Amino acid sequence: GAVVSQHPSRVICKSGTSVKIECRSLDFQATTMFWYRQFPKQSLMLMATSNEGSKATYEQGVEKDKFLINHASLTLSTLTVTSAHPEDSSFYICSAGLAGVPSEQYFGPGTRLTVT
Amino acid sequence: AQSVTQPDIHITVSEGASLELRCNYSYGATPYLFWYVQSPGQGLQLLLKYFSGDTLVQGIKGFEAEFKRSQSSFNLRKPSVHWSDAAEYFCAAKNNNDMRFGAGTRLTVKP
DSSP states (O other), rough: OOEEEEEEEEEOOOOOOOEEEEEEEESSSEEEEEEEETTTOOOEEEEEEETTTTTOOOOTTTTTEEEEEEEEEETTEEEESSSSGGGGGGGEEEEEEEEEEEEEEEOOEEEEEEEH | OEEEEOSSEEEEETTTEHHHEEEEOSSSSOEEEEEEEEEETOOOOEEEEEOOSEEEOGGGGGOOEEEGGGTEEEEEEESSGGGGGGGEEEEEEEEEEEEEOOOOEEEEOOO
16 A cells, blocks of 8 residues: 555656656545655755645745646646756655655655756 | 754675664654665665654564664664665655655675
8 A cells, every 4th residue: 555656757858848747646645745856876855845735835945936846636746847957857756645644655666857 | 954864875785794874863853764775766665664662663674773862863774784785775754744864875785
């Protein structure tokens, strides 16, 4: 149980285009979802926290107009990287919190974004 | 500010030797504590977690961790390392809805 999926697992896009990454909790309801970014050989950095039906809370230094997060349902959150640039190339990992159990957090397998 | 520190960026051990990876946290109250492992290009795999109770926590793959409140530490240990344990290890702490990660420790296993 408690499986989180991400789609796509890898994506290559041209500079200036937008790309959407989906994060789904497959067998549980996630009231809160988290988006992390990981540069090569570095740790995970929290980008934003989203609660179902409300606006995401972004960490300091993360551009909310560039990284659009939508959490429209209890099982789906999306991250859209708008007007992508090569410096946006990274490994994006989502995580979902189990409703009513704040201590638990489940991670997706990650999405490798390469912007050319 | 809340933070998680992994003092060792890279550790090399011989196969069969014991392992200890260090983790310290700085939080107002004791957070939930986690250890994850990540192989290259892969996602995170949870090794173990501590919420409360027994301070020695057993995890998967023969790993264990000990919570020491007095030292604000949650060190990961394994008595005998296998070559397949070579990976990146992350300590994490969570308080409310905020999970933070340490910088990670890269483990190399020598034959």
